[in-house]
Amino acid sequence: MYLHGTSRINDKGHLEIGGCDVVDLAKEFGTPLYIVDEELVRRRAREYVQAFRETGLRFQVAYASKAFCVMAMCRVAEEEGMSLDVVSDGELYTALQAGFPAERIHFHGNNKTPEEIEMALAAGIGCFVVDNFTELALLNAIAAEHGKKVNVLLRVTPGVEAHTHDYISTGQQDSKFGFDIGNGTAYKAVEQALAQPQLKLLGVHSHIGSQIFEVEGFRMAVEKVAAFSIEVREKLGATFPVINLGGGFGIRYVEGDAPLPVSTYVKAITDAIITQFTAADYPLPEIWVEPGRSIVGDAGTTLYTVGTSKDIPGVRKYVAVDGGMTDNPRPALYGSKYEAVLANRANESLSELVSVAGKCCESGDMLIWDLKLPPVESGDLLAVFCTGAYNYAMASNYNRIRRPAVVFARDGQADLVVARESYENIVGNDLIPERLRKPAVAK
Numbered sequence: 001m002y003l004h005g006t007s008r009i010n011d012k013g014h015l016e017i018g019g020c021d022v023v024d025l026a027k028e029f030g031t032p033l034y035i036v037d038e039e040l041v042r043r044r045a046r047e048y049v050q051a052f053r054e055t056g057l058r059f060q061v062a063y064a065s066k067a068f069c070v071m072a073m074c075r076v077a078e079e080e081g082m083s084l085d086v087v088s089d090g091e092l093y094t095a096l097q098a099g100f101p102a103e104r105i106h107f108h109g110n111n112k113t114p115e116e117i118e119m120a121l122a123a124g125i126g127c128f129v130v131d132n133f134t135e136l137a138l139l140n141a142i143a144a145e146h147g148k149k150v151n152v153l154l155r156v157t158p159g160v161e162a163h164t165h166d167y168i169s170t171g172q173q174d175s176k177f178g179f180d181i182g183n184g185t186a187y188k189a190v191e192q193a194l195a196q197p198q199l200k201l202l203g204v205h206s207h208i209g210s211q212i213f214e215v216e217g218f219r220m221a222v223e224k225v226a227a228f229s230i231e232v233r234e235k236l237g238a239t240f241p242v243i244n245l246g247g248g249f250g251i252r253y254v255e256g257d258a259p260l261p262v263s264t265y266v267k268a269i270t271d272a273i274i275t276q277f278t279a280a281d282y283p284l285p286e287i288w289v290e291p292g293r294s295i296v297g298d299a300g301t302t303l304y305t306v307g308t309s310k311d312i313p314g315v316r317k318y319v320a321v322d323g324g325m326t327d328n329p330r331p332a333l334y335g336s337k338y339e340a341v342l343a344n345r346a347n348e349s350l351s352e353l354v355s356v357a358g359k360c361c362e363s364g365d366m367l368i369w370d371l372k373l374p375p376v377e378s379g380d381l382l383a384v385f386c387t388g389a390y391n392y393a394m395a396s397n398y399n400r401i402r403r404p405a406v407v408f409a410r411d412g413q414a415d416l417v418v419a420r421e422s423y424e425n426i427v428g429n430d431l432i433p434e435r436l437r438k439p440a441v442a443k
């Protein structure tokens with residue numbers, strides 16, 4: 001069994017996270033429950049910051065908040081010296097409500113609305129990552145209305161494909177994101193950005209994919225982006241003070257996933273930047289990266305209660321838990337794999353092969369196929385590992401299931417950071433028009 005961060009099996013044979021026995025957490029907070037190992041989140045953040053500090057270069061590590069965006073997480077990100085990426089008004093609002101410093105917020109997205117741009121301008125965020133020509137003109141116009149000058153990066157597609165699932169790779173030419181370097185679109189975008197009086201062009205941004213286990217893709221991306229920067233300086237006389245290499249650093253979900261140490265990714269990127277830019281006598285830019293999954297992914301565990309089971313002799317045994325695709329849609333969306341343990345009997349031998357089903361009305365609602373567990377009984381607790389990223393963030397109310405609570409566990413203390421949704425929350429936005437109201441019954 002592979003245990004992440006501070007997780008361990010205690011002498012009762014229970015899983016413990018952040019010094020908290022998860023059997024106790026289930027009693028106190030109910031299930032399903034997302035448990036975040038706060039110490040591990042902080043450790044991951046420090047690995048990035050530390051690795052960059054050692055290079056002596058100027059840098060920003062921007063946490064890609066879409067992976068897990070709640071106010072307490074924004075607080076941790078700020079405390080650990082990270083910047084923050086947001087992709088929508090909701091994420092921006094969350095960050096601002098948490099008191100995150102606006103000047104360290106970067107706004108991403110391929111379709112920012114005028115309202116979102118207004119909101120971000122009013123807050124005074126640090127940078128817009130501009131994705132397309134429509135946005136370039138819109139941002140300039142709105143900034144002009146408010147008499148503001150705004151920092152921008154241009155998102156470019158360097159034509160580098162990271163080896164990942166098709167649905168989550170974004171670096172290749174055929175992508176909804178960004179300006180393509182290869183066909184000259186990125187160059188045109190730089191020309192236009194330089195011509196917009198309200199925009200201050202800081203540089204370019206590239207994000208080549210997700211769950212990347214090699215440094216080669218980042219190296220290639222740096223080469224393309226450096227060559228592009230050098231071309232821009234030659235032809236347009238502009239130098240970029242910032243280069244952003246995005247996120248996508250891989251984590252270990254299951255056996256066989258072999259992520260590199262954070263410092264290896266950082267060193268590959270910074271070495272490549274130094275080599276490429278120094279060779280052209282180009283002033284070394286500030287380097288930004290945007291880890292999301294690798295900050296929170298392996299720090300998250302989802303705790304479920306086992307309910308029913310269905311044994312089909314000679315086929316398989318299904319074991320159903322009290323959550324599913326509503327709290328973790330990744331297996332259904334991407335075929336993602338997870339590891340899990342029976343959290344209340346973690347020392348018992350694994351004598352049964354089961355498949356873990358969710359409780360939604362959907363055959364695709366499966367969390368894990370073919371998992372070895374001790375003989376499972378109704379009422380047991382199942383802990384699924386590595387659910388910190390893109391789980392709570394992607395959770396839904398399908399079947400009107402209430403979204404689970406989230407706790408941060410650290411040093412034996414568990415703090416609720418998101419309350420479990422209530423029935424009131426479920427119907428909170430529903431309205432019954434007058435003509436559909438039930439007539440009052442006459443007495």
Ligand SMILES: *Cc1c(COP(=O)(O)O)cnc(C)c1O
Pocket residue numbers: 064066067085108207209210211246247248249290291292293294389
């Ligand atoms: C999703 C995304 C990230 C974070 O990706 P991870 O795989 O979670 O590290 C960073 N930057 C951009 C632009 C993204 O779209």
